Structures are given as structure tokens and as C-alpha cells.
Amino acid sequence: xxxxxxxxxxxxxxxxxxxxxxxxxxxxxxxxxxxxxxxxxxxxxxxxxxxxxxxxxxxxxxxxxxxxxxxxxxxxxxxxxxxxxxxxxxxxxxxxxxxxxxxxxxxxxxxxxxxxxxxxxxxxxxxxxxxxxxxxxxxxxxxxxxxxxxxxxxxxxxxxxxxxxxxxxxxxxxxxxxxxxxxxxxxxxxxxxxxxxxxxxxxxxxxxxxxxxxxxxxxxxxxxxxxxxxxxxxxxxxxxxxxxxxxxxxxxxxxxxxxxxxxxxxxxxxxxxxxxxxxxxxxxxxxx
Amino acid sequence: xxxxxxxxxxxxxxxxxxxxxxxxxxxxxxxxxxxxxxxxxxxxxxxxxxxxxxxxxxxxxxxxxxxxxxxxxxxxxxxxxxxxxxxxxxxxxxxxxxxxxxxxxxxxxxxxxxxxxxxxxxxxxxxxxxxxxxxxxxxxxxxxxxxxxxxxxxxxxxxxxxxxxxxxxxxxxxxxxxxxxxxxxxxxxxxxxxxxxxxxxxxxxxxxxxxxxxxxxxxxxxxxxxxxxxxxxxxxxxxxxxxxxxxxxxxxxxxxxxxxxxxxxxxxxxxxxxxxxxxxxxxxxxxxxxxxxxxxxxxxxx
Numbered sequence: 246x247x248x249x250x251x252x253x254x255x256x257x258x259x260x261x262x263x264x265x266x267x268x269x270x271x272x273x274x275x276x277x278x279x280x281x282x283x284x285x286x287x288x289x290x291x292x293x294x295x296x297x298x299x300x301x302x303x304x305x306x307x308x309x310x311x312x313x314x315x316x317x318x319x320x321x322x323x324x325x326x327x328x329x330x331x332x333x334x335x336x337x338x339x340x341x342x343x344x345x346x347x348x349x350x351x352x353x354x355x356x357x358x359x360x361x362x363x364x365x366x367x368x369x370x371x372x373x374x375x376x377x378x379x380x381x382x383x384x385x386x387x388x389x390x391x392x393x394x395x396x397x398x399x400x401x402x403x404x405x406x407x408x409x410x411x412x413x414x415x416x417x418x419x420x421x422x423x424x425x426x427x428x429x430x431x432x433x434x435x436x437x438x439x440x441x442x443x444x445x446x447x448x449x450x451x452x453x454x455x456x457x458x459x460x461x462x463x464x465x466x467x468x469x470x471x472x473x474x475x476x477x478x479x480x481x482x483x484x485x486x487x488x489x490x491x492x493x494x495x496x497x498x499x500x501x502x503x504x505x506x507x508x509x510x511x512x513x514x515x516x517x518x519x520x521x522x523x524x525x526x527x528x529x530x531x532x533x
Numbered sequence: 534x535x536x537x538x539x540x541x542x543x544x545x546x547x548x549x550x551x552x553x554x555x556x557x558x559x560x561x562x563x564x565x566x567x568x569x570x571x572x573x574x575x576x577x578x579x580x581x582x583x584x585x586x587x588x589x590x591x592x593x594x595x596x597x598x599x600x601x602x603x604x605x606x607x608x609x610x611x612x613x614x615x616x617x618x619x620x621x622x623x624x625x626x627x628x629x630x631x632x633x634x635x636x637x638x639x640x641x642x643x644x645x646x647x648x649x650x651x652x653x654x655x656x657x658x659x660x661x662x663x664x665x666x667x668x669x670x671x672x673x674x675x676x677x678x679x680x681x682x683x684x685x686x687x688x689x690x691x692x693x694x695x696x697x698x699x700x701x702x703x704x705x706x707x708x709x710x711x712x713x714x715x716x717x718x719x720x721x722x723x724x725x726x727x728x729x730x731x732x733x734x735x736x737x738x739x740x741x742x743x744x745x746x747x748x749x750x751x752x753x754x755x756x757x758x759x760x761x762x763x764x765x766x767x768x769x770x771x772x773x774x775x776x777x778x779x780x781x782x783x784x785x786x787x788x789x790x791x792x793x794x795x796x797x798x799x800x801x802x803x804x805x806x807x808x809x810x811x812x813x814x815x816x817x818x819x820x821x822x823x824x825x826x827x828x829x830x831x832x833x834x835x
Contacts, residue, residue, distance in 0.1 A: 424624035425632045427590055428715070432647040432722055433618045436610040446634040 256461070256516040272521025278514035285328055286335040295322035297329040297482045308499050315499040318490065319480075326482040327503050333483050335511065337398055338464035344402050345463075346456045349409020350448075356410065357417025358440060368414065371407040379404045380469060387475035394483070397476035401466050405459070412455060416448040454526055458519030461512035468508050484508050537563035538601060538758045539587065539620065539726045545595030546582050556582040558782035558830075559596070564726055564758040569749050571773030571790060572762045573805065579782040580762045581625070584730040587760065588622050589613065601725065618647040621719035623748065625731040627708035630715040637706075637714050638699030641685045644721030652723060681723060681755060688717040692747055709740030716748050720755065727752045728760045733768065741765075745772055767809045770794050778802045786833045799833035 263271055295302070295312075300319045308315040314323035356367040374382070386400035417440075420426055426443045434442065470476040471485030479486065484504040491500030546557040557579040564570050574580050585591035587598055592607035599605070605617055621644075624630045631640055682688045686696040692713040703711055712732055719727055729748055733741040745761070749772040752759040763769045769776065769790070776793045778786040778801065786799040797803045804826070810819045 424626055424629045428622065428624060428630065428718070429632070429643065430590070430608055430613060431588055431618065431620070431622055432643050432718075433613045433615065433650060434643075442635070443632050447632070 256513065257458070257520055260517060260520040268521065268524065272517055272524075275514040275517035275521065278510055279518050282331055282335055282511055282514070285331040287332075289328040289331050293322075293325035293328050295325040297321065297326040298480050305494070305497055307497075314503040315497075317487075317500055318494060321480075323487075323499060323503055326487060327484070327507050330482040330484045330487065330504065330507065331511075333394070333477065333481065334464050334468060334485075334508075335460075337394065337467050338460050338511075341398050341401050341405060341463040341467065342456050342459050344398070345405035345459070346409050346452060348402065349406035349411075350413045350452060352406065353410040353413025354417055354440065354445070357414040357421065358436065364414070367410070371410045374404065375407045375411075377404070380466065383466060383470060384473060384475060387470050392475050392478060394471075394477050394481070397467055397470040400470065400475070401463065405463065405466070408459075409452065409455065413448060413452060416451060417444055420444045420447055450526055454519065454523045457522055458516060460519070461515035464511050464515070465508065535565050535567075536602075537565050539564045539760075540599040541583070541587060541596070542599060543596035544583070544586055544593045544598070546579070546586060546591065547594045555782050557586065557593070560779075560782070560784055561596070562777055562784065562787065564760055566725065566756050566758050567753055568775060569753065569759045569761060569773045571766075571769035571776045572760060572779060573764060573766050573769055573776065574779035575764060575805075578779045580764075580779055581730050583779070584622060584728050584760070584762055587726075587728055588620050589617060615651050618651050618722050619725040620728065621722050621724035621726070622728040622730060623712065623715050623719050623732040625734055627711040627715070627735060631703040631711055631718075633703050636700050636702055638685050641688050641699070641714065641718050641721055644718045645683070645685070645688075648721060648723035682721070685721075688721050689714075691751065692717045693743075707740075709736050709744055712736060712744045713747055716744070716751070720751055723755065724752075724757055726758045726760065728762070730762050731764070732761075734763060734765070741768060742771075766794075766805050778805065780828060781830055783830050784832060785828070785830065786835075788835045792835070798835060799828070801828040802833070804828070 260268070290297070298321065300321055302312060302316045302320045302322055304316060304318060304320045306312060306316045312322050312324065314327060317323055317326070352367055352371070356364040383397075383400045383404045386403050387397050390396035390399060421444065423443075426439055429439050429443045430436075467476060468483070468485030468488075471483045472489045474486070474489065477483030477486045479490070484507050487504040488501050488508075491497070491504070494500055540561070540563045542561055544557050544560045545555070547553040547555050560579075560583060562570070572580055572583065582591065586593045587605070589598070589605045589608050597604050600617060600620055603616070605620065606614060631637065682691050685699050689696045689698060694710065694713060694717075698706070703714070706714065716732070727748070732748060733744050736744060745768055749759060749761065761769060761773060773790045776786075776788060776790040777784050778793070778799065780799075780801045786793060786797065786802045793802060794806070797806055804822050808819045808822065811817065
């Protein structure tokens with residue numbers, strides 16, 4: 246089981262450093278921030294003060310009472326763009342995580358279920374993908390597919406499913422030997438029924454926790470691709486591409502700071518939320 | 534004596550390794566309807582392996598299992614052959630014998646469904662055992678005296694549980710309760726043979742006797758045979774008619790339980806009996822066998 250667990254991420258290591266007695270309050274704060282971002286993702290574009298695409302304000306004005314985060318090189322309101330960007334980044338991150346979980350789970354279940362050469366082939370493919378540095382492989386794929394948000398998600402999917410496949414496979418393998426699975430088979434369950442009734446419901450919890458841990462990273466990966474010009478195209482208000490545009494005007498500190506803070510809070514809140522969820526689901530896991 | 538319902542014929546199981554480990558070494562025995570066979574031996578002597586082979590969960594490397602005259606085929610990707618759901622098993626670990634994500638009602642219902650699939654709409658043409666059950670069910674006048682329960686509620690009552698428990702999840706039950714639920718599930722499938730693979734070993738002493746009694750009495754009341762596996766001879770003796778003693782993959786002694794208890798012939802059986810503590814107030818510790826002691830692997834003659 247342990248061998249299949251992906252390397253512990255930086256933020257999970259940070260989480261372990263938080264004293265246990267304040268982990269749950271920290272998790273609650275993370276939950277509130279994550280929830281706020283999800284709410285903004287839904288209602289954001291309709292509550293922003295300015296049209297995120299309208300180039301009507303003075304250029305490069307610093308943060309003020311009328312324009313909280315300042316304006317960018319084309320006279321667009323940065324606050325409106327950051328809030329509107331939540332919908333793009335977070336919804337795509339959720340889409341990416343859902344897709345990775347589905348693809349990885351299907352591959353993991355098939356490998357664990359059929360075993361033998363099917364397992365061998367699928368796990369070697371998984372290992373090959375895992376062996377590549379994530380961001381590089383995603384960049385290469387996105388570059389090959391052509392720059393667009395959809396292609397960025399596709400490229401990110403190609404590097405994001407293997408951890409799910411590994412974990413789901415190991416869960417299936419250990420559950421296959423569980424007594425209640427054997428007793429279901431003895432009552433005449435076919436292998437498919439046994440999977441559906443006895444195995445899958447019991448791997449759903451850990452898999453969902455893993456997915457919730459992954460949302461922040463998915464947002465980071467997608468923003469990273471956009472930052473490199475491999476995702477969202479101007480004038481789409483996407484955080485990564487906004488930071489990318491800010492690089493040439495680095496003396497205008499507000500251009501990069503606010504989209505950067507948005508990415509930071511999303512990544513940290515979703516990661517800590519995931520860690521808190523995992524602790525809640527499996528209190529033992531945090532102590533190893 | 535009646536036809537055996539389940540026979541092990543010269544069963545051999547090897548576990549891969551260097552060299553391979555022979556877990557079960559040419560074991561043969563029979564289980565007859567209404568008979569409780571106790572299988573005892575120390576950990577690692579091949580008892581649980583034997584149980585898995587008998588049910589078809591594990592393919593033997595030699596020999597075969599015959600159930601009602603037909604060989605038991607190992608479990609494949611498809612469902613088990615319809616008629617072999619007549620062999621059921623209760624497992625050792627109460628923590629994993631039930632699916633933690635399902636309410637216990639549907640889990641017992643699985644057993645009833647298996648019985649319905651195998652015995653059809655309960656017609657008498659399925660052989661003498663089915664005929665008996667049909668006769669049983671045809672007497673509503675005696676609902677609770679040996680007739681087979683036909684609903685989840687009846688089964689829960691039969692194993693001494695509250696019918697309201699059907700909607701609860703396994704985590705809300707104790708180990709002993711879970712083993713009784715697992716027993717209800719297995720027996721609801723109307724098995725001809727029930728195999729208990731150390732079903733009481735992880736329960737505390739006060740619950741052991743209850744669960745063992747519930748299992749054996751309900752099994753025998755259905756006219757089914759039973760194989761009760763344990764490392765605890767003192768409990769097995771109380772419910773078993775016949776005893777098999779296994780040592781290093783072989784049956785080293787077999788015979789009526791009372792006779793073996795009174796007059797063990799094989800040195801290993803004698804050591805097992807000496808190791809049972811006696812609560813006689815004399816404060817004697819059971820005999821300790823020095824580590825590394827080996828015994829002959831030949832079966833003792835009675």
C-alpha cells in the first residue's frame with residue numbers, strides 16, 4: 246500500500262508541522278476560504294464592479310477606493326478580473342480533478358480486477374507517465390496540442406491520472422482479499438457484481454479525499470500552463486496568464502500580486518482542506 | 534451412513550516460494566448431512582487453506598473437492614456455479630466479515646437470494662434436501678421450530694438479534710454480533726455445508742460459546758453438515774461429532790470427538806490436550822511444549 250502512495254506534497258508536509266490541536270481550526274478556516282472561492286466561482290462574474298474585459302479605466306492606476314486592486318496595461322479593473330478568473334481556474338481545476346479521478350480509477354480498477362498481464366501492462370504505463378516531471382510533460386503535451394484552455398486541461402489530465410490509478414489499484418487488491426468480498430463471491434456474486442457492491446463503495450472514500458487534496462495542485466498546474474502561454478489566451482481573465490502579462494511590467498506590483506494571492510489562497514485552502522478531510526476520515530493516517 | 538455431502542479427496546496445496554511450502558499435504562475427509570466435523574490444529578497447519586479450497590476460493594494443486602457428487606470448480610470471473618452456493622463459510626475476523634458500507638439487512642438478503650437462485654421457487658425436484666425444505670416451509674403451523682427462516686427479520690431473530698437492526702451498519706455491532714449476522718447471512722443461503730473458519734477465535738470467551746452454539750445448532754437443524762475449524766480443542770469438542778487433527782498440512786488423527794478427547798493416540802493430539810488450561814482451582818499451568826518439538830506426520834491408527 247505504502248509503495249503506491251504518491252510522494253507527500255510540500256503542503257502536506259507543512260500540514261504535518263501544524264500542531265495537532267489547531268489543525269481542525271486551520272482546516273475550518275481553509276474550508277471557509279475554499280468555500281468562498283467556490284461561491285465566487287459561481288456568482289463572481291455577476292457581482293464584479295466592472296466588466297472584466299472593458300478597457301475603460303485609466304491604465305496602470307494603483308489600487309484605490311474605486312479600483313481596489315488597481316488597473317492593468319489596458320485599463321481593465323484588476324479586482325473584477327481576479328474575481329471573474331475564479332470561475333475559469335476553479336471550475337477547470339474541478340473538471341481536471343474529476344477527469345483524473347475517473348480515468349485513474351478506471352485504470353486502477355481494471356488493473357486490480359484482472360491482475361496478471363493486464364495489471365502488469367497498465368502499471369508499467371503508469372510508471373512511465375509518473376517517471377516524467379509533471380510540469381514538463383504537461384507543457385510538451387499542451388504545446389503539441391496547441392494553446393487553448395481545453396488543451397491545457399487535456400495535457401494536465403495526461404500527467405494527473407497515474408497517482409489515482411496506483412492508489413485505486415492497491416485498494417482494489419487489498420479489498421479483493423477481504424473476507425466480506427469472499428463471502429459475497431460464495432453467495433454467487435459475479436466478479437462484476439462483487440466489484441460494484443463490495444469493492445467500489447469501499448474505495449470511494451479514500452479516493453475522494455485524495456481528489457480533494459488534488460484540487461489546489463490542479464489549479465496551480467493549469468495556471469502554470471496559462472502563465473507559459475499554453476492555456477488561456479488574452480483577453481480571458483485567467484490568473485496564470487494575468488501574472489504572465491504582469492511580468493513585463495514588474496514595477497507595477499499590483500498586477501502580479503493579486504492574481505498570485507488568488508492562486509496562493511486557492512492552492513493552500515484546498516490542500517489544507519484535503520488534509521483536514523483525510524485526518525477526519527482516517528485519524529490514524531496522520532500519525533504515521 | 535448417509536452419502537457425504539462434501540468430500541475432500543487427496544487435496545494438496547503448495548504456496549509458491551523457495552522451496553514451495555506444502556500447506557495441505559494429501560488430505561482426505563468427508564462431511565455428512567447433519568454432522569459437525571471439528572478441524573483443529575495449531576496456526577499455520579493448513580486449516581484455513583483447507584477451508585478456502587473446500588469453498589472453491591482457492592484452487593488445489595492436487596486432488597479435488599466433491600460436492601453432492603460433482604467436483605467443486607475454482608471461482609473464476611463469472612459467478613459461482615449456481616449449485617455450489619450450497620457451500621457457505623463464516624470467516625475468522627468479525628472486523629471484515631461484513632461489508633462496512635452496507636446495511637446488514639441487504640447483506641442477509643443476499644443469502645436469501647442465493648438460496649432462491651439455487652433452489653428455484655423451492656420445488657421438490659432439487660434433490661432430497663430441497664424436498665425436505667419444501668416440506669418444512671409448507672408447515673406454517675410451526676413457524677419457529679426448525680423450519681427455515683425465509684425473511685431477513687426471521688433470520689435476525691433466529692440468531693438472537695433485534696429485527697430493527699436490519700437498517701444499521703456493521704460498525705454498530707460488537708464482534709460477537711457481527712459473527713452472528715455473518716452466520717445468518719451464510720445460513721440464509723440454505724447451505725448443505727457450512728464451513729466456519731475459526732469463526733469464534735477472535736471473540737472473547739463469554740461470546741465464543743454462544744456463537745459456536747448458534748452456528749452449530751442452526752446448521753444441524755437445517756440438516757446441513759458443518760466443518761468447524763478452530764485451534765481450541767476445548768470448544769470444538771463441545772459441538773463436534775467428529776474430530777480431525779491437523780499437523781503440518783496432514784491429518785494426523787481422526788475419529789469421534791469423545792473418543793479422541795478421552796484417548797488421544799497421536800503425540801501431537803496429546804500435546805494439544807495437555808495445553809488446555811483447567812479451571813479447577815489447583816492453579817496449575819498447562820503443560821508447555823518446548824519450542825522446536827516435532828511430531829510424527831503419520832496418521833495415528835484408532
